[in-house]
Structures are given as structure tokens and as C-alpha cells.
Amino acid sequence: MSDLVKLTIEGHEVEAPAGTSILEAAKLVGILIPHYCYHPALPVAGSCRMCLVEVEKSPKPQPACATPITPGMVVRVASDVARAARRAVLEFLLINHPLDCPICDQAGECELQDYTHEEGRAAGRYADYPKRYNPVEDFGPDVLYVPNRCILCTRCVRFMENVAQEPTLNVSERGDRARIGVFPGAALDHPWAGNVVDLCPVGSLLSKDFLNKARVWDLDKTASVCGGCTQGCNITLETRDNAVVRVKPRPNMAVNRWFICDEGRLGYAWLNRADRIEAPLVREGGRLVPVEWEVALARAAELVGAGDGPAVGLVSPGASCEALEAAARVLAARGEGSAGAFRVRQGPERPLAGVPDLALRAERAPNVAGALAAGFGRDWDAAVARARAAGLVLVLDESLAGLAEPVTDGALLYIGTVLPETARGAVVILPCTNVAEEEGSFVNLRGLRQRYAQARTPPGMARPAAWILDAILAALPARAARAGGRA
Amino acid sequence: MGFPHPPHPRETQVLSRWFGDAEARTYAGWIKRGGYAALEQALGMTREQVIEEVKTSGLRGRGGAGFPAGVKWSFMPRQKTKAHYLCCNADESEPGTFKDREIMRWTPHQLLEGCAIAAYAIQAEQVFLYIRGEFTEPLRIMQAALDEAYARGVLGANAMGKGVRIDITIHRGAGAYICGEETALMNSIEGKRGNPRIRPPFPAAVGVFGCPTTINNVETLSSVPHIIARGGAWYKGLSLSSPKSTGTKLFSICGTVARPGNYEVTMGFPLKELLLDLAGGMRPGRTLKAVIPGGSSVPILTAEEAMDTLLDYEGCVAKGTMLGSGGMIVLDDSVDMVYQVMRLARFYAHESCAQCTQCREGTAWTVKILQRILGGEGRPADLDVLLDLSEQMTGRTICVLSDSCAAPVVSAIRKFRPEFERYLGHGKAAARA
């Protein structure tokens, strides 16, 4: 700690390691210096000049993002000189800007809009001159480019060049003719390309998926964890009237830094599925009939407690740790020999080259480690084979896709969000919530257990699987319940 | 000589001595004129001695910024841990400047010799000679001289037979004024867009291809062989004025002047005499209106100011302008100041690399305002807006191209305001009348 540098920023004493920029040092005392081109994930460009601050003894204002702190430095962020510099940058940025906020998806989370509101001129002086015009371009699977709103901060270009390490975006031309370009015929289709939309401080890069869907100030935001793979990227689920309409990365330096892959970003439709099981169902006289939870839980406990041989669990590695652990306890309560397994959908691994240990992982489920920790095995085929003759099969949110019917000659206790054909022979069917509808946690491939929160109200009578399983356990005859433990 | 005119007795010919003499372009011709003796001598000195000699000479960069060359060289790491590079800046694109072109056209070996000495001094084994793409003739001549220098063992793995490796590579630009800015030049050599880089890091630490690099102008490097051959003290003694501005300087005189050309005089030479005497003064029937003394990027001088300006770094600063590259644009009373200032702003708008907001947007906006004024549609507030924009374009950006656009605009409005107001008040027809 010998090379700590002391300085003063806006009257606050700050101490930070040598080499820190003024902008980062200011954050330590809660001051966010306005900026556009700077982003902690990207190499410093120092080009937008929005972050100019006054530094005592320096004849010119200095870019806070690109100026390292020095001992005794005195920095002023709100001085007249600094404010005038920022006001000028805002005016320059706006002269060619279409001022089409009312129809822009970014409005409400636009850094140009926000800073202009805070410190910009009441009216521009770019009187009656024609504005630069370039048509909207389709950059790739999910990205639209609206050049007229672009402030040329080059965050998108630097992301593709330095983070994705596949320079498919460029700055084309120069002077005020400059704009962002792709090569004719090439598409911005890198598996992590969607991050450029988040990085763009204005409404120049837009997600086609989110286009015109909602005004961002109407969105509710909930901290969550991506269910797409074992990486466990932190995300924000954004909902409008109880529907998830957008997924954004939530920065976590230990897991996903500022990013998520496009599969995680765009794979949220299932969270809004309408064909859900909305009430507990029990088989009565060959028919499934909806019942109250008490009735259903009692029937489920009866099945578990029946004691006609070991039970088999077929569980999903997409279920929460809490649900998986409860499922393990239920199986243990069933008695000696009961066990469960899971399978994981596989896909190609898609690393984000510029970030160590960040990839869309081959195992496309969020809680493989959680399932293993709860005692479930990867011996899926064997479990399926055992299931056929087992007295009881407990399914936890598994689609059962590809399995022969009937899954078991014994009793099927099905807990799930939707009801696949294969599960229609179940004795008891209990509707559970999906990841957006409950609180819970996943363990990622590095063993990190991460909590997620509830973003929407579950449909009908659906309850979190962990609650359901614990309720079954509670309804068991006392002897069996006490024996509960690991599966 | 005031090339292309016959030499003037008041010139001090060091660099331009052989201008117009085609034989000096050849290796044999250069040797006959004493060429490559300085390189031979330098390779017999220690690197420190070479740098000391150049420091003693007081030679300052001729590319525009006027940084002392010897001091710049001494910034290079003593302990070499990576390759070192020398870049010779032959991008010469500053409006009004055409001296490096003449050096390359007539005395290519003079430049190669200077490059080789500097490379030796800074422990660079490789020199990139960055020639602007439009200089097809200088390129051809430099390439021929380079080939000869290699053939004669001046360059290569065993330069001058002294066991030192010095390679020189010509890198052709492709049309971008900004590549004359030293960090943009390095990016251009690296095959990138010619964007200036933010500093720190400085080139002596992280330069071209990530290695320690020194960048010098053609004229700067061409002066070096003379300094080695005749001594730093001799060079320093050539100044007429300040001890901080030494040696001779090639002044490119152009615009509405009787005898445009390159004139080599000692530092501190009076602008008035250079203009009226050496360059022949105004064209018949014309009077001087203004002079832009250091290439188009510096504040404009009125005729009156110009008449008592001393041509050295300090003398120009005393008049509120800069010596810059020594490209002197002469404007007579026929010149429409508003139009020419617009034309200069248009140059900068065209050449802005587009990184900095103020420069990318400000240069183009400046042009639009000036064009509207010229079209007779100007508004009373326009001049104040221009001054305000220019202030915000000055000292705010990565490189000084933005400042360079503002400087002529601001100085023209300050010094020639009535010309602008005539357009504002009465429209084009009245202004022209």
C-alpha cells in the first residue's frame, strides 16, 4: 500500500492507488463525473471530452477518464470552467441530434438526455442548419443502428474489438461524416454482440426485440440470475404489467462483469408462458381434478409415505437450490434407496474472449452445481430405467421430453410449471413457480451460490417448488418426516 | 535559395544549399558535396555525445511545436529493453508549408543522413519515413536515394561498416492531414485510422508498435548532419535573436506575394524584410492585409503587426501568434477575409479525425455559420457564437487540430471584424462592393 496517492476532489480528500484515473478516484467519494466514451470495461478512449474537469495548476481542463491522479492534485468538477466545458460538449453533441426522444426507446435511460437535463443549455444555438442524416441500419440479429442519434463515443467499436475480440464494427469516414459501420454483407452476430446495446449511452444501438415494447420508466426491475447456463450471470429482469419484457446484465465483477450473452438476453419468453398449470390436480377415478392445496398436499404426502419401495427423483438443474434440497429431503423421507438424477441440455461453449472465465457454458442450466450438492446424480439414464419399476417417481420441473410413456408403473408425483404429455398419467400434479416468480438461489460452476428475487406474480395457485416440497414433508407421518435428510 | 528563385544574398543556406542541383540527389553527388561525413563522424561518437551536441545546438523541432530535439532524444530509455523506433514526419500537410517537400526533392541524402544519425543517437535500428500520399515525386526520389544508400552500405545491418544496424522504411500515407500529428502518424504506420492518441503514455515510453519512439520533422532531422559536422556551438551562433531560437529555418512563403518560395534565414530574421525584400513584396498594385506566419493553424497577424515581428519562436509569441512550421501565408487587400477563413475552417472540418466532440462537431458548425454569413443570411449573434464555439474548441481536445481551426477564426473576427459585419449588415453584394 505504499503507492497510495492523496488528492482533493471537489473538496473531498481522496486516497487511491497510483495510476487510478481522476474519474475512478472521484467515484470513491461518491462523485460520478459525467462521461460518455469512458466505460470501466473498455480501454480508455478519452475522446468524448465530456469528463473534462478543472485541475489546479493545469492551464487546460483535463479529461478525468484519462488523467492519472497525482499527489496533492486539486480537482474541481462543478467549477465554472468544468461546467462550461460540459455544457459545450452537450451543445456540440446535440447539433446533429434529431431530438426525437418521444419516439426513442432509450428515452428515460439516455445519458445524453439526462446530462442535458442536468447541465445543458436551455436552447441550442445551431439555428436552422440542416442536420446530418443517415438512414437506420440493420446491424445484425438483434441490433439496429440509428446513426442520427450516435454520439461517436466508440464504446460499441471498442467492445467488439477489445472485449469480443472480433472487430465487426468500425468507425467509417471522418470529421462530422463519421459514423459506425459494418462490412457490407457482414452481420453483428457474435454471441455476445447484444452488449453493445447496453453500452451505447444513447438510443443509437437498439434491441430489435425490445423495439417499441415499453417506455423504460414504466418498467419494474428485479435482481435475478440468468437461467441460461452454469455461468450464473447476474441479470435484471425488467417487467411491465407482470410480463418480463427485457433482460439486462447486472454488473458482478466476480461472475459476468457487465455482460450477458445473447442467449441469456433473449431467452426470456418462457418466463411469460401462458400455458401454465394453474391449480393443483389430483387423480380421481381416472380423471385429473383441480383441488385446494391442502387436499393436494395430503395426497402427495400419502404417496410419499406409502412405503412401497424406494422412490426415484427426476429433477431439473434449473430448479433452485432450495427446491432441490427440499426434494432431496422428501426422497430421504421416503426411505432407504430413494435417489434422484438430472440431465443437462448441452450446447456449444461461447466464450467472451476479452474476459477471463466468462462464457456461455456448454451446460445450459443454471444450477448443475446446486443439484449435485443436493445429492442428485448425473446418472440420468439409470434413474429413468429405475423409474419404470419404482413405486413412486418424483418429478421436479423436468420436461420428461424424449422419455417413453408411461414413465413409471408406480405413482407419478409431478411438480412443474407446465404439464407435458408424458406427465398426464400423474397421480398428483402440483403447479410451481418459475425463476421469475419466486425467490431462490443457484450455485454456478465456480461454486458461487447466488440469490435471485421475485419479479412477477405467479399464475393461478402456483407456489415455489421449495415451499411445495417442504409442505409435503410437513404433512408426512412424524416418523418418516424425522428421517428426512439427504437423498 | 529562395527556391524556385535564385538565392538571395541575405539567405543563410545550410539546408537549401543544393536545392535545384539535381546531382546532389545522387549518392555520388552527395558524397562529392561532403555528404555522409557527418554520419561517419557520429557513428564514431558515443550516443550521449551526439545527443549533447544536438542539445548544445539549441535545435528545436521544425514540425510546429518547437520542442528541443536533443532533449526529446534524451527521453528515450537508456537501457534498451525493446526495439526503439525513429519516425520521420514527412506528412507536411499544414496549409502554407512546403519546405519538407523541397528537402526531399533535392537533398534526399541529407534527410537520410539526418535520420541515420538520430537513429543511432536514440538506439533505433529502424526508421519509418512517413511521406504523405500526395507527395509522389518526393516519394520516388527518396526511394531512389534509399536504394542507393543501401547499395552503398550506408544503411542496413552494418551501416557505414560500423557494425550498427540502421534500417529505413518509407511508409506512404494515403490522404489525411491529421497523420502529421505525431501519435496519429504512429497509428497510421500501425495500419490504423490516423487518430491521435491520448497522452500519457508519451511516445518515448509507448510509441509505434508499443515501443519507445521519437518523432521528428524532416527539416529537424536534415539539420542534424550540419550540427554534427560543424558543431552545436556553430549552429547556436547562427541566431540573430534569442538564445532559445537557434540556427537557420526554411520559411515557405505563399499566397498573394510576388515571389513565393522557400527562403532559408537565420532565426530572428525580421518578417518585414523576408516578405518585402527576399520574397519581393506584394504583387503590383496590391497592399498587404494580413500574414499567417506559422502555417494556417496559428493566429493571423495584421499587416501592421507583421511588420515588426521577428521570426523566431519568441518573436511570434510576443505578437500573440506562433512560428509553427514556418509556412507563411500572405494575404493582400484583394483577399476576402471572411471567405478565406471559411475556407480554412473547411479544411479543418474535412481533416478532423472525428474522435473529439468539440472538433468533430465544432469545425463543421463553424463552416456552416461562416457559409451562411457569406451567403448574406448571417445573424447578429453569429460572431459571438463563433467566438464562443472557438473558445470551447480550444484547449479541450486530444490534439490541437481543434484549436487550429479556432485560432484563425478568432483572430480574424478580432482583427477584421468590420469585414464580417459588412456581410452581416448588408449581405453579400454590399460586402463585395
Added chain:
Amino acid sequence: MSAADGAGTGGAGGAGGSGAGARTGAAATARARAEHGVAVLPAVFGDEGRRKLDAILARYPAKSGALLPALWMVQEAHGWVSPEGMAEVAAVLGLTPAYVKGVVTFYTMYHQHPVGKYFVQVCTTTPCNVCGAEDVVAAFLKATGAGALGATSPDGLWTVVESECLGACGFATPVMINDDFIEGVTAESVPALVARYR
């Protein structure tokens, strides 16, 4: 015309095929070829080109250093730097075509579109401007039949553009016709000059 509209020099104003319609590479370039009447663009880095490129590469510590020289080779071979040319350069230097395009569009001397057989650049920056450079431009437009800046004459021979400072201000007005650099051109001397090339 203004600098702001970008058509000043070297065809800098063109969108370079990145318009909304030009999204399928092969089709776009085929269409461009048809439009411009260019039949086939032969590969530049065949045996001989490759040897030349290798010699250039040997001079630089990183491959990208050879980008500007390689683009010059393409322009020499084809007369302009086509999308195919950019793609070829990208392939031999291990760069992406998008990156190469970003570089090409920075430098005004690389033609992003085919130009006339004779590409005329007239310096019209202030030092030459005050010496009558705009009259020289007008004389070229007339004598060549090109008519407008950046346009190519009906006989396909001439494209005339204004250029920024050519670095020969003392020899106003300097003009480049392809690689020929001609000093001291006046409006009066233009017709004879044009005739010499015809």
C-alpha cells in the same frame, strides 16, 4: 459545396455500400460491379503480389503495419479499393473486413468507388485559393466535361475533385492527375494540360 457534406475529396461522401439495402455481401458487390461496369476484379495477392507483400511485411514488427501498403497495391491493381479488395487484404493480413473498411474510409486517397481514368485533384485550400485555385477547378470541369465535382465525365476518362492542401502552396495551383504532380497550373493552362492526357 461545403466540407461538411463530405464530397470534397476523393469520394469521401459515398456511403460505401453500407446502405440499408446492401446487406448481403456477394449480392451487394455483384450489383456494384454491374453498376460500375467492372467485370472481374482479379486477386491482388497472387504469386507476385504475395511476394511483394511478404517483402513489405518483413519491414514491420506486426502484420497490420502492411495495411496501408497493401491497400495501395489493391488500388494500383484495380483503380479503386472495392469491397472484394478490402476483404482480400483483410484475409491476407489476418484482420476483419470491417476493420479494413474503417481504415480505408479514413484516408481520402483510397477510392471507395471507381473513378475516371484520370483522377484530378486540385488544391483549393487558402494559399492556393487566394491565387485563383477555384478558377482552375472550373477550368478543369469545363475542359474535361466532368461537369460537377466528384462526377466522372461521360467518356469515363475524367473525375475532378477539390483537394485540401497538397503541400506545394508556393507553386499555386498544384494539381494531381493520378500520380503526376503538376505545379503552377492556371485556369488558362488547363485546356492544354487536359489535351496532353487525352
